[in-house]
Amino acid sequence: MSNNDNNNNGRIDFEQLEENLGRMIKKQKSTLTKTLKDIDSIVGTLSSSKKQLELFAATTASQLQDDEKASDSSKTEQPKSTFVPIVVGKLYQSLSESKQCQKVQSEHKELHSNISKTGKLVDKNFRSDIEKSTKGIEFDPKTVNKIILYHFYREGKFDVADLFADEIGVKQSESEYLKARFTDHHDIIKSMEIKKDLQPAINWCKQNRQELHNLEFKLQRLQFIHLLSCGKTTEALGHAKSTFSEFANTKMRDIQTLMGAFIYANRLKDSPYAYIFAPQALKDHWSDIKDAFARESYRIMGVPQESPLAITVNVGVSSLPTFIKLSTFSVLQKANDDSNSLTVEINVDQKYKFHSIFACPVSREQCTKDNPPVLLICGHLISLSSMNKLVKGSGKLKCPYCPTEQHFKEVLTTKKTNTTLYIFVNKLKAKKKGGHHGHVWVSTVLDYSTLI
Amino acid sequence: MEDDNEGVGTGGTTTASSSGAVTGSTTTGGGGGHKHSNLSEEIQLERPLLKAPVEQLNKLFRNTQKSLEKEMTVLVNTINDMNKRKDTITKDEVSTTIDKLLNKMNNLKRKIEETKNEEEGHLKRMKARLDHLKDANTNQQNPHQRDHFNSVRVDRVLIDYLLREGYYNTAIKLASTGKITELSDIDLFVSSKKVIDGLTKHDCTEALAWCNDNKSKLKKINSTLEFNLRIQEFVEMVRQNKLGAAISYSRQHLSPNASTNMKEIQRAMATLAFRKDTSCERYKYLFDEMRWTDLINQFKVDNYNINSLTLKSLLTITFKSGLSVLKTESCGCTESRNINCPVCDKDFKKLAKPLPISLQSHSSLICRISGEVMDEHNPPLVLPNGQLYCKNALDAMAEANEGVVTCPKTGKSFDYSQLRKAFIS
Numbered sequence: 001m002s003n004n005d006n007n008n009n010g011r012i013d014f015e016q017l018e019e020n021l022g023r024m025i026k027k028q029k030s031t032l033t034k035t036l037k038d039i040d041s042i043v044g045t046l047s048s049s050k051k052q053l054e055l056f057a058a059t060t061a062s063q064l065q066d067d068e069k070a071s072d073s074s075k076t077e078q079p080k081s082t083f084v085p086i087v088v089g090k091l092y093q094s095l096s097e098s099k100q101c102q103k104v105q106s107e108h109k110e111l112h113s114n115i116s117k118t119g120k121l122v123d124k125n126f127r128s129d130i131e132k133s134t135k136g137i138e139f140d141p142k143t144v145n146k147i148i149l150y151h152f153y154r155e156g157k158f159d160v161a162d163l164f165a166d167e168i169g170v171k172q173s174e175s176e177y178l179k180a181r182f183t184d185h186h187d188i189i190k191s192m193e194i195k196k197d198l199q200p201a202i203n204w205c206k207q208n209r210q211e212l213h214n215l216e217f218k219l220q221r222l223q224f225i226h227l228l229s230c231g232k233t234t235e236a237l238g239h240a241k242s243t244f245s246e247f248a249n250t251k252m253r254d255i256q257t258l259m260g261a262f263i264y265a266n267r268l269k270d271s272p273y274a275y276i277f278a279p280q281a282l283k284d285h286w287s288d289i290k291d292a293f294a295r296e297s298y299r300i301m302g303v304p305q306e307s308p309l310a311i312t313v314n315v316g317v318s319s320l321p322t323f324i325k326l327s328t329f330s331v332l333q334k335a336n337d338d339s340n341s342l343t344v345e346i347n348v349d350q351k352y353k354f355h356s357i358f359a360c361p362v363s364r365e366q367c368t369k370d371n372p373p374v375l376l377i378c379g380h381l382i383s384l385s386s387m388n389k390l391v392k393g394s395g396k397l398k399c400p401y402c403p404t405e406q407h408f409k410e411v412l413t414t415k416k417t418n419t420t421l422y423i424f425v426n427k428l429k430a431k432k433k434g435g436h437h438g439h440v441w442v443s444t445v446l447d448y449s450t451l452i
Numbered sequence: 453m454e455d456d457n458e459g460v461g462t463g464g465t466t467t468a469s470s471s472g473a474v475t476g477s478t479t480t481g482g483g484g485g486h487k488h489s490n491l492s493e494e495i496q497l498e499r500p501l502l503k504a505p506v507e508q509l510n511k512l513f514r515n516t517q518k519s520l521e522k523e524m525t526v527l528v529n530t531i532n533d534m535n536k537r538k539d540t541i542t543k544d545e546v547s548t549t550i551d552k553l554l555n556k557m558n559n560l561k562r563k564i565e566e567t568k569n570e571e572e573g574h575l576k577r578m579k580a581r582l583d584h585l586k587d588a589n590t591n592q593q594n595p596h597q598r599d600h601f602n603s604v605r606v607d608r609v610l611i612d613y614l615l616r617e618g619y620y621n622t623a624i625k626l627a628s629t630g631k632i633t634e635l636s637d638i639d640l641f642v643s644s645k646k647v648i649d650g651l652t653k654h655d656c657t658e659a660l661a662w663c664n665d666n667k668s669k670l671k672k673i674n675s676t677l678e679f680n681l682r683i684q685e686f687v688e689m690v691r692q693n694k695l696g697a698a699i700s701y702s703r704q705h706l707s708p709n710a711s712t713n714m715k716e717i718q719r720a721m722a723t724l725a726f727r728k729d730t731s732c733e734r735y736k737y738l739f740d741e742m743r744w745t746d747l748i749n750q751f752k753v754d755n756y757n758i759n760s761l762t763l764k765s766l767l768t769i770t771f772k773s774g775l776s777v778l779k780t781e782s783c784g785c786t787e788s789r790n791i792n793c794p795v796c797d798k799d800f801k802k803l804a805k806p807l808p809i810s811l812q813s814h815s816s817l818i819c820r821i822s823g824e825v826m827d828e829h830n831p832p833l834v835l836p837n838g839q840l841y842c843k844n845a846l847d848a849m850a851e852a853n854e855g856v857v858t859c860p861k862t863g864k865s866f867d868y869s870q871l872r873k874a875f876i877s
Contacts, residue, residue, distance in 0.1 A: 122502045
C-alpha cells in the first residue's frame with residue numbers, strides 16, 4: 001500500500017472510474033463466456049474422439065466376426081488396430097498441436113490487466129492512509145457494545161437490537177427495558193409515516209400537555225389540512241369544530257386562515273392556499289411534524305436529540321482528513337500523543353458544538369476563571385490578560401477590532417452620567433503592571449462560569 | 453474584582469471586524485471557513501469500500517487462471533503422451549484416459565461457472581458502491597441527500613464492526629433492513645468465520661485451505677500465518693505424544709521454511725524433548741492456549757490486509773477522531789452537562805478518557821436558555837449582571853414579559869434596554 005499523495009488533489013474522477021468499471025464488467029463477461037465455450041469445445045473434441053473410438057471398435061469387431069466367418073485360418077494374432085492411432089493422432093492435432101489449450105489460458109489471462117487497472121485507479125482516487133492516525137487505540141468492547149445496543153433501540157431498529165442483545169448476551173430484562181423506553185416514540189412516528197395517522201401523536205400531546213407549547217395545535221392543524229387535502233370536507237369541518245375551539249385564545253389567526261380554505265376546497269392547489277396545500281408543501285408538513293414531534297419527545301424523555309453514536313461517527317469521519325494530515329508531521333503527532341489536548345484545532349460543524357468555548361480573539365487562548373473574558377465599551381469581548389496588555393501607560397486603550405478608543409477618564413465620565421443604565425464597567429484594583437499607574441480600567445468582567 | 457455598577461456609553465455602533473484575518477490560518481483543516489465540511493474529502497476515505505471487491509475479484513481470477521493452467525497442462529501432457537504411444541496403446545486405455553479427461557474438464561467447467569457468478573457478484577457490488585459514492589459526491593449540497601449518506605455510513609461502520617467482532621446475525625439483519633447488503637462485505641466475513649471457528653476448535657484445516665487459496669497475496673505481504681499454523685499442528689502432535697507423526701510432519705511441512713525460519717523450527721523441534729507440562733519458559737509458550745488466539749488474530753490481520761480492509765474497525769477509527777474532537781473540558785461536569793453532547797454520556801466519556809481534549813482557538817458560545825449557537829444572526833447579549841445569553845432567547849423572553857428579561861441563573865430581572873450586544877469575533 002503506497003502513501004498516495006498523488007490522489008488527484010482531492011478530486012475523485014468518477015467518470016474514469018465508472019468507465020473503467022463498465023469496461024471491466026464487459027470484459028469479465030466476454031472472457032469467462034469465452035473460456036467456458038472453449039472448455040465446451042474441448043469437451044466436444046474429447047467426446048467425439050471417444051465416440052469415434054467406440055464406433056471404430058464396433059465396426060472392427062463386426063469385421064473381425066465377418067473375417068472369422070470367411071476363413072477359419074485366421075487363428076493368428078489379432079490384427080493391430082489401425083483406428084486407435086488415428087483417433088489419438090486426431091486428438092493430438094486438434095488439442096495439442098493447435099495450441100488450443102494454451103489459447104484458453106492466455107485469453108483468460110487478459111482479464112488481469114483490467115482488474116489491476118481498476119485496483120490502481122481506486123488507489124489513485126482514494127486515500128490508503130486512513131489508519132495513519134489511529135495507532136494503539138483499543139476501546140473497551142463491552143462499553144462499545146452497550147453504546148451500539150442503545151443506538152439501535154434509540155433509532156427504533158428493534159429487530160436488529162433484539163438480535164444484537166441476544167448475540168452479546170444482554171439480559172432480556174435489560175433489553176426489554178431499553179426497548180420499552182423507545183417503543184411509544186417509534187410507534188407514533190411509524191403511524192405518522194406509514195398510515196398518515198396523527199391520532200397517536202395527538203394523544204401523546206394530551207398526556208404531556210403541561211410540558212408542551214405548540215405541538216398539539218400543529219398536529220391538529222395538520223390533521224385538518226390532511227382531511228381537507230384528501231377531499232374529506234365534512235370530516236375536516238367536524239375536526240375543526242371539535243378541536244379548534246380549544247386553541248381559540250392563542251391561535252385565532254391561524255384558525256381563521258385555515259377555515260378560509262373551505263372557500264377553495266375543490267381547487268386548493270391553485271388557490272391562494274397553495275402554499276399550504278401544494279403537494280410539496282404537504283410533504284414538508286409531514287416531515288416537519290415528524291421532526292417536531294421527535295424533538296419534543298426526545299426532550300421530554302431526556303435523551304439526546306441525535307444519536308450520540310451517529311454524531312461521533314460523522315464527526316469522526318469529517319475530522320479524519322485533518323488527523324491524517326496532522327499525523328504526517330511527526331512532531332505534531334508526538335505532541336498530540338503527549339499532551340492532554342490536541343495541538344491543532346479541528347473544524348467541527350457548528351451543530352456539533354455542545355459546550356461554550358470562549359477563546360480570546362487576540363491571544364487565541366481559551367479563557368479560564370483566572371483569565372475571564374471582558375466586555376469593552378464597544379461590545380467586543382477579549383480576555384482579561386489581552387486587555388491588560390493593550391492598556392497603554394497613559395491609561396488609553398484601543399479596541400483591537402474597531403476604532404473605538406477608550407481612556408480611563410472617558411470611562412469615568414460615562415460612568416458618572418450613566419450610572420443607572422450600565423453597570424458594565426468594573427474597576428480592577430489588582431493587576432498592577434509596570435508602567436501602569438494605579439488601576440487598570442476595564443469594562444465588564446464576565447465570570448467565566450457564566451458563559452458555560 | 454468588585455461590582456462597581458459603572459456605566460458606559462452606548463457601544464455596538466462599531467462594526468465587528470471579520471474574524472477572517474485572524475482565524476483560518478491556525479487550522480490545518482481544509483482551508484478553514486467551510487460551513488460544511490467537504491464531503492469529497494470524506495469520500496476519499498472510502499478506499500476499502502471499493503478496493504475489497506477488487507481484491508476478491510483478483511483472487512478469483514488468480515485461482516481460475518491457476519486451475520486453468522493446471523488442467524490444461526495435464527490435458528496437453530496426457531494427450532502428448534498418448535500420441536507418443538499411439539501405436540502401442542490399447543483402445544481401452546485411450547477410452548478410460550479420455551473419460552478421466554472429460555471428467556476433469558467438466559469439473560473445471562463447473563468451477564468456472566461458479567466463479568463467473570461470484571465474480572459478477574463482486575462487480576455488481578462494486579458498481580453499487582461506486583454509484584453510492586458518486587451520488588453522494590454529486591449531491592453534496594443537498595442536505596437531505598447528505599443526511600441520507602451520513603446515516604447509511606453510520607450503518608456501514610456498524611456493520612463493519614459487527615462483522616469483525618463476529619456478531620454476524622446482527623450485521624446481516626442491519627444490512628438487510630437498511631437495504632445496504634451490497635455496501636457491506638458480509639460474504640467476505642462469513643466465509644472467514646469458517647476459519648475462525650476452526651481455529652477456535654483447535655483445527656487448522658480451514659485456515660490452511662484459506663492460506664492455499666490466497667497464496668500469492670499472502671506471499672506478497674510476507675505473511676507467516678501458514679508457517680505458524682504448521683508449527684501449531686506440529687506442536688499439537690507433540691502434545692498428543694504422537695512423536696513419529698510429528699517428525700514426519702516436520703519433514704514435509706516445516707522443512708520448506710528452513711532457509712527463513714530456522715530458529716523457530718529448531719525451537720519447535722526441541723519440544724520433542726520436552727513434555728506439554730514443561731516449565732521451561734521457552735517451550736511452555738509453544739504449548740500455551742494463547743497461541744490459538746494469536747493465530748486467530750494473525751489470520752484476521754492478514755485477511756484484512758489482503759482485502760484492503762482497515763486493520764482496526766471503522767468504528768474504532770472514527771470514534772477515536774470523533775471523540776477527540778468532541779471532547780472538551782466541560783464534558784460531563786454537572787454544571788455544564790449538555791444532554792445532546794455525546795461525551796457528556798458516561799459510556800462515551802469512558803471511551804474518551806485516554807483521548808486528548810480538543811483545541812479550540814475559536815469561540816463558540818451556546819446559549820444556556822435556547823441551546824442555540826450564538827453568531828452574527830443570533831448575537832450574544834450581556835445582562836447587567838454579567839450573564840450572557842443569545843438574542844433569540846432574550847427577545848422571546850422580553851416579548852412575553854413586556855420588555856423585561858429575567859436571568860435564569862440569578863433570578864434577577866432587567867429591562868430589555870439594559871442589555872448590551874457583545875461581539876465575540
